[in-house]
Amino acid sequence: MFKRLFNNSSKQQLNKTSLKEGKKNKVENTRIGEIGEYKINLQLEQLPQEFKYLSDVLLPSKKTKSGYSQIDHIVFTTHAIFVIETKNYTGVIYGHRNRTEWSLNGKFNFTNPFHQNYGHIEAVKSILPKITNENIVSVVSFNRRSTFKVNEELRKINSNDLIIYDIELLEYVTRKLNVIKLSSSQPPFTTADILNMYTTVSEGNITDKKIRAAHIRTLNGQTQETPNSTGNSTCKTCGKVVSSKVTQYCLAHSNRFKGNVYCYEHQKSHF
Template structure:
């Protein structure tokens, strides 16, 4: 529900502050991929480029950097990691670029945070709060697509997307859950069974097994748990 409310805010901002004759908005676009599907919150097509928008409705302090794989959300004493939205949106832009056969310089990745959140580290210019995404889009004033190209791209998105339906959404959610579960299983398998810290790859320095690799707890020397490699 938070995601729906966040996307609604983006929809309303586009409706009231972007000229619909110049900017074509597509919402919840699900595209087929080799391993399932990917869902794009919003795509805005104009003569000034194609804007691929990922919406995040979360609260608290946000810490992160452009090249980090995960960012951190902190609410009072509670801290948790989440996938960097820029990396998440990268798959979206790559899928769309491949489907449209469009040059990468004509596409813009944009992450929009809504809700009661606050950045505690400097963010890239394409990571913004709420309505600031309108300013980002309007900052692109040099036409890079012709009217014909805009119509062709809009038509391709409309014909290439999976038909919006409850079934399409459920299938995509199921696919995403499987990816998350697989990643979590991989992480769990590489955690120390004694203290829960990550296991790291090490080498035996001496003795009959010198040079042989094994998994050792990253909490060493407090935790000396090891797991031999067959």
């Protein structure tokens, strides 16, 4: 009897362990982009209270095919405005600041993220005409599963173009502000300016689902049907709804995905 109870208990424990492990694998495989964004947001929440930030901002842009520019994060501080582009690529990132295209593992090309972020910065400047390039720091963030083979100056804190790992965001923002403070006798913005800029961009942020869906369709090379009823893109293989970051990743690798969008699981079949 005791043996039977012991066996049953062992099976139950094994089943619980298997369920936990299965759940963990599912999170790791299908929500990498979301986890990366969570790590960024967690650090942004630790900024001083007088600073402000916005995430997932869609602004009008005359220089893009869709007519809009989608910005991952904007941080408003008294000494600088940080415009942040996040990437969730895994592998070796090869690139040069002045090159139009960078590559992942030397095989898959994607647009120079600083060129991409330049468009975002121009969109921000269009509704905040008082700011200048000297007041803006362009930040490109990759997850820790990537390795950089890029210009050394892009990692140096004196640069206004910075490439970082997502877990370094708070550190780099803090260090960059300290460097700016040492070279500037007075901050270019007051706390009132920060609030006004934050409010202006927040009010200018386009939240209309139809417009956002049309923007995604344009990025995806689609012109007619909405990807699905929620306005998000779906995996071509299984029909699963994917995030905008997954969509952008697939579109950035058109040679590999042929202009289609795939969830993380079905991206593997295209390596």
